[in-house]
Amino acid sequence: MAAKSAAKPKSSEAQAAVAEFTKDQDLAAYREMLYIRRFEEKAGQMYGMGLIGGFCHLYIGQEAVVVGMQMCLTPGDQVITGYRDHGHMLACGMDGKGVMAELTGRRGGFSRGKGGSMHMFSVEKQFFGGHGIVGAQVSLGTGLGFANRYKKNGNVSVAYFGDGAANQGQVYESFNMAALWKLPVVYVVENNRYAMGTAVTRSSAQTDFSKRGLSFNIPGEQVDGMDVRAVQAAGQRAVEHARSGEGPFILEMMTYRYRGHSMSDPAKYRSKDEVQKMRNEHDPIEQVRSRILAAGFATEDDLKKIDASVRDLVQEAADFAQTDPEPDVAELWTDIVK
Amino acid sequence: MAVEVLMPALSPTMEEGKLAKWLKAEGDKIKSGDVIAEIETDKATMEVEAVDEGVLAKILVAAGTENVKVNTPIAVIGAEGESVAAAPAAVAAPAPVAAAPAPVAAPAATVPAAPKSEPDPVEEVPPGTEFVSMTVREALRDAMAEEMRADPTVFVMGEEVAEYQGAYKITQGLLQEFGAERVIDTPITEHGFAGIGVGAAFAGLRPIVEFMTFNFAMQAIDHIINSAAKTLYMSGGQMGCPIVFRGANGAAARVGAQHSQDYAAWYSQVPGLRVIQPWSAADAKGLLKAAIRDPNPVVFLENEILYGQSFQVPKGDFVTPIGKARIVRAGTDATLVSFGIGMTYCVKAADELAKLGIDVEVIDLRTIRPMDLPTVVRSVIKTGRCVTVEEGWPQSSVGDHIASRIMREAFDYLDAPVISVTGKDVPMPYAANLEKLALPNVQEVIDAVRSVSYR
Numbered sequence: 001m002a003a004k005s006a007a008k009p010k011s012s013e014a015q016a017a018v019a020e021f022t023k024d025q026d027l028a029a030y031r032e033m034l035y036i037r038r039f040e041e042k043a044g045q046m047y048g049m050g051l052i053g054g055f056c057h058l059y060i061g062q063e064a065v066v067v068g069m070q071m072c073l074t075p076g077d078q079v080i081t082g083y084r085d086h087g088h089m090l091a092c093g094m095d096g097k098g099v100m101a102e103l104t105g106r107r108g109g110f111s112r113g114k115g116g117s118m119h120m121f122s123v124e125k126q127f128f129g130g131h132g133i134v135g136a137q138v139s140l141g142t143g144l145g146f147a148n149r150y151k152k153n154g155n156v157s158v159a160y161f162g163d164g165a166a167n168q169g170q171v172y173e174s175f176n177m178a179a180l181w182k183l184p185v186v187y188v189v190e191n192n193r194y195a196m197g198t199a200v201t202r203s204s205a206q207t208d209f210s211k212r213g214l215s216f217n218i219p220g221e222q223v224d225g226m227d228v229r230a231v232q233a234a235g236q237r238a239v240e241h242a243r244s245g246e247g248p249f250i251l252e253m254m255t256y257r258y259r260g261h262s263m264s265d266p267a268k269y270r271s272k273d274e275v276q277k278m279r280n281e282h283d284p285i286e287q288v289r290s291r292i293l294a295a296g297f298a299t300e301d302d303l304k305k306i307d308a309s310v311r312d313l314v315q316e317a318a319d320f321a322q323t324d325p326e327p328d329v330a331e332l333w334t335d336i337v338k
Numbered sequence: 339m340a341v342e343v344l345m346p347a348l349s350p351t352m353e354e355g356k357l358a359k360w361l362k363a364e365g366d367k368i369k370s371g372d373v374i375a376e377i378e379t380d381k382a383t384m385e386v387e388a389v390d391e392g393v394l395a396k397i398l399v400a401a402g403t404e405n406v407k408v409n410t411p412i413a414v415i416g417a418e419g420e421s422v423a424a425a426p427a428a429v430a431a432p433a434p435v436a437a438a439p440a441p442v443a444a445p446a447a448t449v450p451a452a453p454k455s456e457p458d459p460v461e462e463v464p465p466g467t468e469f470v471s472m473t474v475r476e477a478l479r480d481a482m483a484e485e486m487r488a489d490p491t492v493f494v495m496g497e498e499v500a501e502y503q504g505a506y507k508i509t510q511g512l513l514q515e516f517g518a519e520r521v522i523d524t525p526i527t528e529h530g531f532a533g534i535g536v537g538a539a540f541a542g543l544r545p546i547v548e549f550m551t552f553n554f555a556m557q558a559i560d561h562i563i564n565s566a567a568k569t570l571y572m573s574g575g576q577m578g579c580p581i582v583f584r585g586a587n588g589a590a591a592r593v594g595a596q597h598s599q600d601y602a603a604w605y606s607q608v609p610g611l612r613v614i615q616p617w618s619a620a621d622a623k624g625l626l627k628a629a630i631r632d633p634n635p636v637v638f639l640e641n642e643i644l645y646g647q648s649f650q651v652p653k654g655d656f657v658t659p660i661g662k663a664r665i666v667r668a669g670t671d672a673t674l675v676s677f678g679i680g681m682t683y684c685v686k687a688a689d690e691l692a693k694l695g696i697d698v699e700v701i702d703l704r705t706i707r708p709m710d711l712p713t714v715v716r717s718v719i720k721t722g723r724c725v726t727v728e729e730g731w732p733q734s735s736v737g738d739h740i741a742s743r744i745m746r747e748a749f750d751y752l753d754a755p756v757i758s759v760t761g762k763d764v765p766m767p768y769a770a771n772l773e774k775l776a777l778p779n780v781q782e783v784i785d786a787v788r789s790v791s792y793r
Binding site: 147 | 519525527529530532533534535536537539540541542560561565569570572573577578610612633
């Protein structure tokens with residue numbers, strides 16, 4: 001059982017429901033998570049080289065959350081998140097070249113260089129951003145769910161937010177209306193234990209975020225967000241609940257970010273040991289990797305091949321992001337109004 | 339001792355109403371707090387409670403009487419024990435009853451809906467179009483109803499828009515016609531429902547989000563600006579946000595500092611937004627229809643005082659283009675530029691100035707963003723003088739922006755500095771005399787035009 005220490009889910013239901021993945025599921029999860037990890041490492045590197053400007057919030061450590069959740073969605077379901085959004089976009093199937101080129105502010109970026117790290121969208125992949133105002137995506141994601149109900153299209157929206165955003169007032173305004181109108185929304189709280197530099201225990205009177213919907217009668221579950229199987233199993237329950245017309249569901253993903261809040265974060269608010277312990281004992285990618293090897297789903301050599309193909313993909317994105325030209329200066333004045 | 343019961347005002351802007359029903363009869367004993375009658379306005383139905391104790395000695399205004407002016411005596415309460423028969427005599431004694439400003443006896447004559455302010459027909463409609471007199475309130479409702487009939491993705495959400503029929507009755511009848519799926523009562527939660535509206539617009543719906551007043555939209559301004567206005571740009575043109583934020587804006591009457599602010603200048607600063615502030619009912623209708631059809635986020639600023647005013651409105655389906663000012667009155671001596679309720683001061687001032695021999699051109703901007711500056715500049719080139727009028731605060735006002743643009747684009751034509759007549763640089767006071775001072779008025783507009791005319 002992967003659920004230990006910090007990433008321990010309190011709900012016994014969550015633990016009991018973790019089923020083994022099939023070979024295909026494990027290999028797909030491994031590849032996806034590794035892709036996000038390598039992509040973010042490259043982004044961090046390029047930020048250090050001055051190729052990426054402004055803010056850059058990396059998703060390293062939290063990969064299992066978005067990869068596990070994405071396994072529960074069907075075409076037409078929408079995803080929306082805050083500013084730590086690179087992993088979500090890759091998981092939604094958005095091309096890494098377009099994401100990386102947006103990070104470097106080039107014309108081939110998803111927002112043609114006008115959005116940046118925090119503001120990318122893909123109508124085709126039903127990814128609705130990419131929002132820099134903490135908590136705004138919760139109301140917006142509830143609106144996506146509202147549209148699903150209005151159109152009666154059977155789709156579900158997934159609104160991701162952090163333990164920091166969970167203290168914003170509009171989150172509860174949204175919970176209230178989502179429950180009142182039985183909107184098909186799954187709220188995913190990515191509890192990585194720190195709202196920028198403030199530990200959850202210093203910011204939250206109720207640190208069990210799965211209970212934050214109780215007064216609206218929204219069911220919630222705490223999930224080991226470092227175990228992609230646990231995420232997928234809980235995600236399945238939540239998405240089915242929402243899709244069946246029962247209204248919203250809250251999943252609190254117990255996760256951890258290895259890097260600082262943003263690239264400029266010295267991370268003095270936590271010890272190196274704490275980070276190291278999480279990496280050593282709970283790393284989402286290492287968990288899948290050992291399972292794959294133990295179950296004989298693949299050999300070390302097979303995994304090395306996957307590693308190499310992921311590295312190639314990331315390098316291709318990085319190369320594109322550095323060679324693609326900056327936006328035409330005429331772009332300054334376009335896309336202001338339709 | 340007989341006490342008069344006066345026609346109460348249900349809101350600071352109410353001037354008259356209908357005495358719908360008496361719940362007590364002459365001779366009934368009345369305790370303080372008893373509901374004695376029901377009165378109706380175009381906005382609401384309210385109960386009249388007795389303040390004094392005694393016996394309902396005499397009903398002065400019969401049930402069903404329309405257009406009863408506020409403060410007209412409607413009944414007389416006599417002291418307990420006083421005989422009902424004696425009451426009429428008691429009524430006769432206090433002269434004010436008979437001398438009430440608007441005699442109840444002649445309700446048919448009192449339709450004081452500012453007929454003077456009925457402007458010329460809008461120029462966008464083809465000649466031969468039939469016109470009908472309509473209030474701004476009815477025009478706004480018709481605009482929404484027509485667009486909701488035409489497009490199933492259009493819906494209205496906000497506080498009290500459905501079952502209550504709208505806090506200011508703008509959504510009257512929409513629930514009955516379109517049902518609760520499309521006319522949605524929200525909890526009192528502006529930040530949240532503005533965000534939900536924007537999210538729904540991202541997903542391809544066309545929400546009309548009503549704020550009971552724009553003062554409450556301050557809670558939601560993050561979504562209006564950060565989520566709605568900027569997303570098209572931030573997404574490199576991929577996304578869209580076809581949404582209308584609408585509601586009462588600016589000062590009503592005696593509602594105090596937190597309920598009396600004009601947001602025209604605030605929103606007009608934001609690229610990505612369209613900002614509309616109509617004055618006439620025709621523009622209210624034509625521009626709201628245009629706003630609903632527009633693929634961009636629109637801030638549509640209405641005015642509570644204008645809701646009940648009547649104007650000539652073209653019959654049928656017409657749309658007024660966003661971003662086009664209207665020359666309401668042509669003139670040669672000076673240009674007056676305004677929008678929304680500021681226009682009421684301007685048209686009256688223009689009449690007065692004409693008597694002084696100053697022929698003023700009056701321009702109704704109608705849309706604040708994108709602003710039709712060419713029309714203003716052309717006029718100033720002709721007149722050489724300009725005064726702007728708005729209720730908002732002076733610093734960074736719409737008028738100061740216009741003045742700056744005129745300086746750049748028509749400097750050589752100016753014969754005097756541009757003057758911005760604005761609300762005073764103070765939070766809105768409550769006291770009637772102070773509030774009056776805080777707002778612009780006709781005399782200030784006249785004085786400003788005389789000043790730029792050196793006459």
